Amino acid sequence: MSVTLSDLRPRENAGTSVSEIADLVGATCERAAQVSGVSVDSNDIAPGDLFIAVPGAATHGASFARLAVERGAVAVLTDAAGARQVCRECPDVPVIVVDDPRHVEGEVAARVYGDPSAAMPVLGVTGTNGKTTTAYLLHAIIQGQGVPALLQGTGVQKVGDDSVYTVRTTAEAPVLHRLMALARERGLAGAVLEISAHAVSLERINAIHFDAVGFTNLQHDHLDYYGDMEHYYRAKAGLFAPEHARVGVVCVDDEWGRRLAGEAEIPVVTVSTAGEDADWQVADARVDSRTGGTCFTLRGEGSDWGLSCPLPGDVNVQNSAVAALVARQAGIDPDQIARALAGAPQVPGRMEAIGSDSPDDPLVIVDYAHTPEALDAVLETARGLSSGKLHVVFGTDGDRDATKRPDVGRAAARGADVLWVTDENPRTEPAHVMRSQLLEGICDERPSLEGVTVVETSRRDAIREAIMAAAADDTVIITGKGAEAYQEINYCFHPFSDQAVARECLEGRAHRRALTARLDQ
Ligand SMILES: CC(=O)N[C@H]1[C@@H](OP(=O)(O)OP(=O)(O)OC[C@H]2O[C@@H](n3ccc(=O)[nH]c3=O)[C@H](O)[C@@H]2O)O[C@H](CO)[C@@H](O)[C@@H]1O[C@H](C)C(=O)N[C@@H](C)C(=O)N[C@H](CCC(=O)O)C(=O)O
């Protein structure tokens, strides 16, 4: 039976009373009720929950209070405007009124679920790129003694054997506290959370006690939301504060990491993979000929720590180094860390090779690079993987930072020989406009547009054309969607998987070979 996010809640939760919650947030409430869960989404309410009605960018959550009550919500927490609507539509329901409901979400959820993050090791990671990969590595490490752990990140909420697909990188605070309560009930080893800048700005991580948090890098993204790099930086830096975390690890390879190391409000250790002044230096990084992954030494505290990780490329040296040090800062045994990193699993949709047994097929890789810097790095790694041409199939997301698009085009034109320009998640934007913004950057690097094909029909067609056209010694890298299970067009989520389409296309090549062989007989 498939599990949904709403199913992932503790079975037994004594919860707390409405009056206790009102006290906690400095409000009063005349009516009585016992609350056993919390949600900000009417679609996610279970009987006994408190519904927190938040004034959002699109709508006020209070518009959904009646639906929430029909699903079993026993009380509502909202602001004054929301309360007027709730009292009109649900006159019998206890209502707690505060100035800023989003601000108290975390604190209330922590109280209702019995402060689960205090009861287990909790590790977090932030940065523009590398969060998901580093979170998977930390998850492997924290599970190193054989006990499963909670992993929450882009595309996944994994609680032991249960796992559900999610769209957001970091869920709302009530979901995070609830998942940790479930993890505690199931006796899991701890939790690893991926933390987006939005999660800090929108207070999704409030009242979570992180034992250690890591920072990978800050690169061009999300400027639609933050306006400039300074505000984006400050959002990320907000995680390195005593109300969130005990200690931190900061990679100082870029200027933002170096600044964070000086400005963090918690004790941090620094690491560099690029020879910057740091507490820990990555030395002797090289390809592990046994696995195709990487080996390196972390040099610090007067000793050398030999590590390896099956994931290829320089970016994964950065991710592995941050993961190893976050775990070490949290008190995990260095030998356990080294063992777990060496056996870390493939991260879905991140430099994931799509297997083919035939020497006549190109190497096909699915990756999630969707920023200029990530594309630069990933194409450089892919370049070394085969002797032929490097093809890249890529697009850019709609309704997200448009300023990065020409740079994405430039990075693709710089790093690859053959470019197949297509769509990612157009959302509500016209796809042809986004393709022309990519082309603007491509033209800067390659005015002749040699080797550039714009595929207007569909992403599936672009992947098929690239894989069918590639020679056996070529590499085809499909970037931008990674392990996403859908393509979002005009508010509709169409099932779509780059990995599945790539497999189908490799089968298509096998059929073509079989047919040609038969015709040649
Ligand atoms: C800017 C932002 O993050 N907005 C998020 C925020 O929206 P909002 O507060 O404006 O909410 P709204 O849509 O106006 O709705 C108001 C309230 O009504 C509730 N509601 C709404 C509909 C309904 O049927 N029932 C219901 O109860 C909503 O849960 C919400 O509490 O709260 C919503 C509910 O949780 C989120 O879906 C929404 O994410 C939007 C869709 C989004 O695109 N977020 C992106 C930018 C984001 O968060 N990205 C980061 C970074 C990703 C990365 O690193 O690449 C992430 O962590 O995913």
Ligand SMILES: Nc1ncnc2c1ncn2[C@@H]1O[C@H](COP(=O)(O)OP(=O)(O)OP(=O)(O)O)[C@@H](O)[C@H]1O
């Ligand atoms: N440390 C890194 N530095 C730069 N690029 C990276 C790094 N790690 C991974 N990448 C590239 O970025 C892509 C996304 O990686 P990952 O999913 O780990 O990052 P993320 O921070 O979770 O991204 P998002 O916030 O968009 O979910 C990868 O597919 C790879 O191409």
